[in-house]
Amino acid sequence: MGNFAKVRPIGRRRDGRPIYPIKGGAPTLLEQRDAIVAQLQDPNFDGDMDELLQRADEIAAQIEQAQQRDARLRQLQALTPPGDPQPHVGGQRRQEPGMQPDDRGEPHPVTAAEAFVRSAALEAFRSNGKQGKFAVEHRAAPAGTVTTGTQPQQNTRVPGIIPQNPDFPLLVASLLDRQTSDGTTLEYMRDTSGPQSTWNKAAVVAEGADKPMSGPFTFDLITTTLKTVAHWVPITRQAADDNGQLMGYINGRLTYGLEYKMDREILTGNGTTQMQGILTTPGIGSYQQAAGDPEAVPTDPKLITLRKAKTQGELALYPPDAVVMNPLDWQDVELDTDANGQFRVITSVTDSGAPMRIWGLTVVTSVAMTAGTALLGGFRTGATLWERQGVTILMTDSHADYFTANTLVILAERRANVAVHTPAAFVRVNFARATA
Template sequence: MPPSLTEQRDEVLRLLADDSYDGDVGELLQRAETITGQIEQANQRDARLRALQAAALPASSGTQQRQQPGQQPDDGQHPAVSAAEEFVRSAALEHYRAHGKRGQFSVEYRDAPAGTVTTSTQPKQNHRVPGIIPQNPDYPLLVANLLDRQTSDGTTLEYMRDTSGPVTGGGTWNKAAVVAEGAAKPMSGPFTFDLITTSLKTCAHWVPITRQAADDNGQLVGYINGRLTYGLDFNMDRQILTGNGTSEMQGILPVSGINTYQPGSGNTDSKLITIRKARTVQELAQYPPDSVVLHPQDWQDIELDTNGIGAFRVISSVTEAGATPRIWGLTVVSTVAMAAGTALVGGFRLGATLWERQGVTILMTDSHADYFTANTLVILAERRANVAVHTPKAFTKITFAALP
């Protein structure tokens, strides 16, 4: 009978500890590595076996897979569509549960393309953006998804910001023209650019969860999607709009050089009309707008705006339930991340890019304060990102006139 893994391990341990051993040391080390791998594989197989034995299907389900509330069926063909699904489907969570929920582990979910992998022996380089590549916009109702979204490979972001002022005298930066044979060709401009260097910012928060809830995939999905991921998304939307660029991400509104529009003194234009005039300001800047972001109270005023006989001026959102809100050809994002009385019109994908170093990463641990003795775990969610506002003139800030 061949020796067991335990016997082989003991023999190699004895030979490694023998200072007088005169055999092939390289071959001995190789045997040690092989046996270590076999033991680890056996331990993993045992853990999977115990986890499988602990799982029970409902009597009426036959061979169908059990589906937890809030969890999409996993047939091996459908990728996880949220951080919560990625987390509850992960082998790391299965291993954590099988080993008594001790220590800490993490699972990362990305909704942007994955970046390259770096190691401790290869220093991280600043991620320098090679240029501005506008794309046709997609219109989910989140401020973050109005922007072009890309993945950064470094912790520092460098990009060029167009700081060219408006062309005076009714002129244009575009000097393209037909020229006679042999004549000098015109140069377009003027253009000025600043090199902007900034860092990617980490946004994170955590919530406590009981050990019993950690065994329930439905509750985990609820905690991760309903509290953690939503909190990160809302914070990102707010910072994209108003972040100070130092202790926070770079927001669009604080950037010098964006267009502004405010009705003049004594002007009582409605908010509906004000947005249309701000769109003209944006078009004259030669960066066509695609969306408008405003506070829910301001959007309410627009939707409830009526004419002299009490008929609603904006009717599409009223008659088309579930339709994407639009006004003057612009997609509307109504969010409390925007201050009341202010709005932002812009060509969002033309003007800014959201760079993400790290997608939503979910961590779970029992190593926090006295939570171990209280049978309580911690779930933490975090992401690293920042915004490159490379074309400020692609945006117009609106300040609505005060109502009489």
């Protein structure tokens, strides 16, 4: 007789007789799993329990191995080697812009542009001849559409003090703690008590003696509204069919434009028709070199002025974590040299990608900051950026005579405002010496 592989049963009947796979077809892992599950759930099973449990462990291991193999396969297919000229990866079509998978191989939108180009709304808009109007918001939100007319809005009241965490931002908005608002009205308590050193009366007391009372504490209830920041650009119907161009418009012009305007609002907004700016908030500190004889007391270099301003923030018991400067002022700091012509701040001018830092502070440069001044402070301690709406992208052909010109409109907007709840955490810096 020839050698035949032993065929293992995939299950057993109620009377204990084995069930063998159909001739010519091997049982799948799913079939084997279901058969073993049925036997484990059968209270009348009188077969070899040890063998059944061993088989259950084997099937579980095989299923887990298959899952790991599938995950590795999807992750490998998502990778593109540098310079790969092939249009396909792993036998599948390469993902177009906006379809990049995450580290587990699962596709997810990373930016507002990616969420927009992969949305079902854009696909429907294109298939409908690019007529009408639609919007896509890049932020997880509850299903359904809720308006102020269909559901009363609750004011967002900010509790407590926001903890401080280090950050390495590229924009001023990234320095702040960021939270989500549920309504259109923002209420928060602004601490107007001033520096902690003025009201903190904590002391060691003798046994039986009266304990000191700290204070006075003063708070103002600030009520404001979330502001809408928006702008739009025209785009041809042909460009709207190209995902690469569409993402370039959204990321390169619209989204960046919103962030640029947000930076200006966070710094200098008037707090009424605009967002609340930190520099326009009453109660922030200030530092400027004292007046003196210009012949006897030269003006401090800007890096020295920043160090003294940092000390002022520390004495107020609100340690600074960052400073916002005009690019011209940061240029002066980086180009400052000693008597031997050596740069004081940077050691190598070739390392342009190094993080911008001075005296342990993260540096953010912005043209929204007036040259000759700077804003130094504990940004996460002193303010919170509240956002009601993420970046929302809208597209329509219903604008002026654009329909007949084969031109569409892409609009981007977001709603947010800044709660400056601890003004004493900030120090406005003036690099010029005060006049007598």
